[in-house]
Amino acid sequence: DAGITQSPRHKVTETGTPVTLRCHQTENHRYMYWYRQDPGHGLRLIHYSYGVKDTDKGEVSDGYSVSRSKTEDFLLTLESATSSQTSVYFCAIRSGLAGGRRTDTQYFGPGTRLTVL
Amino acid sequence: AQSVTQPDIHITVSEGASLELRCNYSYGATPYLFWYVQSPGQGLQLLLKYFSGDTLVQGIKGFEAEFKRSQSSFNLRKPSVHWSDAAEYFCAVGQGGAQKLVFGQGTRLTINP
Numbered sequence: 001d002a003g004i005t006q007s008p009r010h011k012v013t014e015t016g017t018p019v020t021l022r023c024h025q026t027e028n029h030r031y032m033y034w035y036r037q038d039p040g041h042g043l044r045l046i047h048y049s050y051g052v053k054d055t056d057k058g059e060v061s062d063g064y065s066v067s068r069s070k071t072e073d074f075l076l077t078l079e080s081a082t083s084s085q086t087s088v089y090f091c092a093i094r095s096g097l098a099g100g101r102r103t104d105t106q107y108f109g110p111g112t113r114l115t116v117l
Numbered sequence: 118a119q120s121v122t123q124p125d126i127h128i129t130v131s132e133g134a135s136l137e138l139r140c141n142y143s144y145g146a147t148p149y150l151f152w153y154v155q156s157p158g159q160g161l162q163l164l165l166k167y168f169s170g171d172t173l174v175q176g177i178k179g180f181e182a183e184f185k186r187s188q189s190s191f192n193l194r195k196p197s198v199h200w201s202d203a204a205e206y207f208c209a210v211g212q213g214g215a216q217k218l219v220f221g222q223g224t225r226l227t228i229n230p
Contacts, residue, residue: 042220
């Protein structure tokens with residue numbers, strides 16, 4: 001499981017409330033990613049981080065913000081949750097970067113199921 | 118923009134039968150291709166990846182995939198499926214230096230006993 005945990009694993013919230021999801025890794029990987037999974041869309045990248053305080057947008061970043069104040073934690077925040085953000089959220093880490101393309105691979109956490117009512 | 122297409126949303130095969138899941142990609146350079154599997158309620162597990170060299174890639178659980186540049190395809194195969202292979206399968210391409218993954222829509226595999 002590449003030492004990735006996500007919290008909470010399940011959350012139900014109401015429209016308009018702020019929500020923060022946490023991804024925690026134990027292996028000091030530089031890159032971390034947030035994806036969302038929706039039926040018919042596979043997984044889509046929301047934001048990623050390439051170091052402490054270094055983040056960038058992905059394909060579906062509107063309505064989301066992220067923060068990375070220390071290597072091990074990557075936080076995803078929905079400032080004002082909407083029903084369209086009901087989804088399963090996966091965090092991933094990039095491992096094996098030093099070994100080049102042969103070992104460079106992303107590994108995924110267990111996911112957080114978020115329901116916005 | 119890069120894209121990945123998995124033409125089959127749902128496939129049903131009998132246990133012991135052979136399997137092929139299709140994946141087509143759009144990418145300008147030499148692609149970095151992946152197959153992941155997701156069991157119900159679980160995260161994604163890497164089955165195999167192509168990064169260069171041999172076009173036939175071996176993975177875990179008896180899976181293999183063949184990269185065909187001329188057809189922009191990276192199809193996943195298994196000679197004999199087991200009931201435990203029932204899951205959803207995702208093809209993905211890595212994009213750019215940050216290796217942002219672009220996923221296909223997924224193929225759900227059902228195994229008949």
